[in-house]
Amino acid sequence: MAVTRKPVVEVRRSQRRRRTVSAYRDGERVVVLIPDQFSRAEESEWVDRMLARLAAREGRLARSDAELLARAARLIDLYLTEYGSAAAPASVRWVTNQNGRWGSCTPADRTIRISHRVQDMPDWVIDYVLLHELAHLIVPSHNADFWALVARYPRSERARGYLEGVAATAAIP
Numbered sequence: 253m254a255v256t257r258k259p260v261v262e263v264r265r266s267q268r269r270r271r272t273v274s275a276y277r278d279g280e281r282v283v284v285l286i287p288d289q290f291s292r293a294e295e296s297e298w299v300d301r302m303l304a305r306l307a308a309r310e311g312r313l314a315r316s317d318a319e320l321l322a323r324a325a326r327l328i329d330l331y332l333t334e335y336g337s338a339a340a341p342a343s344v345r346w347v348t349n350q351n352g353r354w355g356s357c358t359p360a361d362r363t364i365r366i367s368h369r370v371q372d373m374p375d376w377v378i379d380y381v382l383l384h385e386l387a388h389l390i391v392p393s394h395n396a397d398f399w400a401l402v403a404r405y406p407r408s409e410r411a412r413g414y415l416e417g418v419a420a421t422a423a424i425p
């Protein structure tokens with residue numbers, strides 16, 4: 253199974269461009285327009301950045317915050333049902349400013365944030381990342397009680413393996 257989907261990228265250099273970089277999808281390809289004077293290092297840095305931006309933009313359309321909240325309600329129903337409102341978040345949002353983690357949770361105000369990098373992953377992996385954060389609303393630390401809650405989700409182990417594989421290939425710190 254492929255864990256990363258890298259589109260074919262076509263870089264076009266333009267002498268008229270000074271600083272601006274833009275990117276758009278053209279069928280299966282992504283065209284990235286950069287200034288002609290960019291170095292190779294700048295080029296590859298900007299290609300990565302524009303691909304992430306494009307994925308975030310497209311992912312946001314497909315998987316909204318509202319959908320994430322509905323997903324949370326379903327997961328609570330299935331796996332944390334006896335906790336009821338104790339497991340219910342005040343808000344669940346997709347965020348793009350979270351680079352070292354897949355998700356985070358603030359038990360004090362009951363907010364959950366999920367990284368946009370999870371948006372393109374299979375549903376069962378998104379469910380794991382979300383359930384992990386929901387379980388933190390009940391047990392804040394990674395202790396045995398916490399992992400027992402997470403283990404109620406049948407694909408926890410597999411999802412953790414999937415995420416480790418993605419982190420390894422993307423060299424996420």
Ligand SMILES: [Zn+2]
Pocket residue numbers: 384388394
């Ligand atoms: Zn955790």
